[in-house]
Amino acid sequence: MELTRRELIAAFLGAAVASACKREAPRAPIPGAVVDRAVEVGHKLRGGPLPSAQTVEPVDVLVVGGGIAGLSAAWRLMGAGVKDVRVVELEADVGGTSRSGRNAVTAFPWGAHYLPAPTEDRGPVVRLLREMGAVSGVDAQGLPTFEETLLIQEPDERHFYRGHWYEGLYLRVGATAEDLAELERFDARMNAFAAARDAKGRKAFAVPTSRSSDDAEWTALDSLSMARWLEREGFHSTRLKWLVDYACRDDYGATSEHVSAWAGIWYFAARQDGQGERSEGFLSWPEGNGRLVQQLSSSLPPRAVERDVLVHTVTPSAKGCRVDALDARTGQPRSFQARQVVLACPRFIAAHVVAPWRTERPAWLSAFTYAPWVVANLTLSSPPVSRGFPLAWDNVFQESRSLGYVVATHQRLRQDENGPTVLTWYLPMAGGDVKAEREKSLSASYADWEALVMADLRPAHPGISAQAQRLEVQRWGHAMVRPTPGFIWGPERQAAQESLGPSLHFAHTDLGGLALFEEANWFGVKAAERVLAGLGVASESWL
Incomplete structure (x- = not known):
């Protein structure tokens, strides 16, 4: 049975996005395509014996x-x-x-779009960054510093909620005293996890995971879900739960119900020093x-x-x-x-x-289980119109199952604030049944994806349909392993x-x-x- 447009949007993005969609005047479809081909080639492995060369x-x-x-x-x-x-x-x-990809406007990512700045001056990642000239020096504590042009320029994050954009990932507007108290208590717990060391001097939560402590005090957290840990520790704020859920979907392609508490805490604790500082920032490029x-x-x-x-x-x-x-x-x-x-x-x-x-x-x-993802790159003739806090690098929707979008031209917006741009839109297929999620993502046509992307963007950006020039969609059937x-x-x-x-x-x-x-x-x-x-x-x- 074919889904109606509203049913399609609800199935992929949630009921809130579907209910926000208003009937629009007929419009020409946005030119574009589904660009991946790994499924048709990779599935040859499932067939019978393949020949060997002489x-x-x-x-x-x-x-x-x-x-x-x-x-x-x-x-x-x-x-x-x-x-x-x-x-x-x-x-x-x-x-x-x-x-990554590239068009006449800019280069853009087809997946991962940033690298957290390393907090230690050792290991292969820092070596690679030095080779590419991204490391500018070493500070008084012996930690690497990075080229300013590669660190995300402000504004870096904003949040769309009920018609307006607000600064940051945590939605502070309308937050109660209880909400803010829970956030403060949660941050204190994450700082304590970040500062924790075992008898060998290893961080409880380290980057990469192989450097983390294997003491049972910490590894026991892997046995329960992050959602269960929040409940056990008395965290009930809807806003905090949203933030944690967003973090799990962002890095792991799954909701907090399907992510281990160890991995959920790792997200908040591994890249900071125990004082609330989460490294020097994020390194990013247009691609x-x-x-x-x-x-x-x-x-x-x-x-x-x-x-x-x-x-x-x-x-x-x-x-x-x-x-x-x-x-x-x-x-x-x-x-x-x-x-x-x-x-x-x-x-x-x-x-x-x-x-x-x-x-x-x-x-x-x-x-081993793997989360499917969908990434779409939308080329616009000019930056999208917004209400409230201005366009940022990372732009998140409170009531959508998508992660929102990043702006490929963000690092040069000050030089060309009104020129064409590319928005990279991310949708983790975060349901518990990964096979069903994968089949759902692969069954949708280009016309379906065009409807979904624009339904997600249009409430936050009036008139964006007229600015849209081309949409390209990449489906990742097994994008990321789930912890x-x-x-x-x-x-x-x-x-x-x-x-x-x-x-x-x-x-x-x-x-x-x-x-x-x-x-x-x-x-x-x-x-x-x-x-x-x-x-x-x-x-x-x-x-």
């Missing part, structure tokens, strides 16, 4: 997957002087959910984390990265790994013999690709990190349990350093 191409190190983890592994290997490194990627573009993809890619020789390669079988042996693949454009088979392999893809894909796992399914596999209760500190995630024999190593953000740049980068570098050990290359760890 000729086998030898390579020292083959990295399968050109997302952040795979590129980070290759970057680390090149940094150690390993020359014969090949990266193969299924898509036409590398970067995974950090990749979002696509700029980090460019930096990682620039460390590799041009011919080291091959796109449109569908790897379907990895067979480890005593002499390395045989890797069988298809050219996704021509359908022709290809095969590689690698001394070492980094398989930098999600666990659910690895289970189809690693030959021994086809006959003996890994016991840990069912613990469900029991997952972060459960045995399954730990088991999934282990190499298979001496030559097959794994890297992906899902191994960290949080779909964040720092996790992908960490596990990419970690896998690369296992490769170095396998090759007999001595190199000081970057971790």
